[in-house]
Amino acid sequence: MSGVPTLPAATLRTFVAGLAALITAVIALGSLVLVTEDGRPAATIQQDGDPAAAGGLRPDPTLPSNSPVIGGPGIQVTPPDLMAISPAAVSMRTLRKIAKLRHVQKVAAADGGTVRVSGTALQLLAVDPAQFRSWTPKAVAEHPEVWSALARDEFVADGGTIKRLGMVLGAEYQLDGGPRLRVAASASLGLPGVDGLVGKDLGRRLGFSSAVVVLVHGDSPSLDAHAVARLLGPKAQVVRVGAAVRRAAAPTPSAPPAQALVGRPESYLELYQRSAGVCPGLSWTVLAAIGQVESGHGRNNGPSSAGALGPMQFMPATWKAYGVDGDGDGDADIWSAYDAVPTAAKYLCANGAGQGGDKLRKAVWFYNHSWDYVDKVLSLADAYARTYS
Structure with missing residues (x-):
């Protein structure tokens, strides 16, 4: 895309510094299950990958036994407990090491960058909408316009950013030196320091830095932030996610079904x-x-x-x-x-x-x-x- 800015090292430093003190981010990019040396299941590393395809023209043999999906894959939220900002892309090898730490259940790496609108910096995360959903609060996960907007390469603004900057839903905003972005949806992301989300492909075109944000989910009180910091190197900054954000992301029981059009059949x-x-x-x-x-x-x-x-x-x-x-x-x-x-x-x-x-x-x-x-x-x-x- 012509005229689209890239992020020089100084801009990346701005992004890192701006996020380190406050950020609470959530990313998911597929899954790879690891096993520890003694054979125990280890953490899941989130990585790029397409979901399974629907298959060919043969009827699905599991139809009489498979239970219908409520909410689809990823509806069970997995909020981050630790958040790390790295000055350089974090390798899969390092993610595997983090995944093997005690009490770690899930690890993710994400892209991030800074754009400017009329000189005002916006710190954004670039996510895969199909995979990111499981890491968001339930109300956001069930908000169709959020995921549809990201799939269309539009901007999802945090509710606080909308209010702070007086943005208007549906309006387009010119990025300084870059393209125009439409604010297609707003959601309470619960990510302090993050002004919004764009799709992963759009993030690449905007020159966002790859895999500079690391999320860790697990047994919150027992996770060792210092161990994560040691694996990422001396220039990385690790923050612990607040309990309030964890509670906001916790799923709530669904209401019991009432008399309905089709009810809830078992297959x-x-x-x-x-x-x-x-x-x-x-x-x-x-x-x-x-x-x-x-x-x-x-x-x-x-x-x-x-x-x-x-x-x-x-x-x-x-x-x-x-x-x-x-x-x-x-x-x-x-x-x-x-x-x-x-x-x-x-x-x-x-x-x-x-x-x-x-x-x-x-x-x-x-x-x-x-x-x-x-x-x-x-x-x-x-x-x-x-x-x-």
Whole structure:
């Protein structure tokens, strides 16, 4: 991108100095399970990696036994207990050493940098939206616009930054010497010293420094900050995350299901079958085929490159118009299969799917504007019908 600034060493020092005193950051980038020398499971290192793909055109054999996903992968939050700022990229070898320390359960490395708007410095983290979600407070993890905005290369501002600088949601701001960024969403990140988030790819284009932020999650009172500092070197700065941020990130029990549209069946097979009743004339096999093609039945809940979210991959605007509370818990949750599958049936029905034939083909086309996609879904639906008839 022409005209996009890079971060010289002085800017990196500004970023490091600005974050070291206050920062509490959270990053996740995939997972690698380590084992200690005595065979015990060690910590998980978060690293780059794509979630598992949905698979080919064979019906999923686990459909009758797999439980539907509530909230998708990563909904169980894992707040950081220690935060370190390094003056240089932290190697995977060093992350492995940190992961083997006593009481460490999870380690992550993140990119960071400083941009300026009308001379005002903003300290940002660049994250992978599909992987970062599990490290945020539950309210943020369940905020679709945050993850959709990051997937679109837009800016998610911390609530405190919005208030402090008088920013306006939806407005575009010119970076000094760089591109314009749209403030697409705001969230209470609970990250003192961090003004907001951008996607990892945009961070690279902005010249952000790679792997200079290290997060450590584990048994908070027992984690040895000095041991982490020794592994990172004398110029690294390590801070302990406050208890208030940990409490903010703790998950809360979901409300017990009430009488609902489809309830909470124990398997995806039953969920697809019940949800087809939302659209008389629609076969459950079409829903199963879409669920497999879109997310592998909740194994890859996005965001997609276009910003689609959840097990049935809805765009937030479409969800706002069609989303239903399928399990009766009082919330139409784009990340929950119990809500997303009956919503898919409702959306297909609104486009004529219950009438079958060409109307069904057109309804599936409305779901994803590709005739190849239509052929793939309906072929897989036929395979489901043969397998589970």
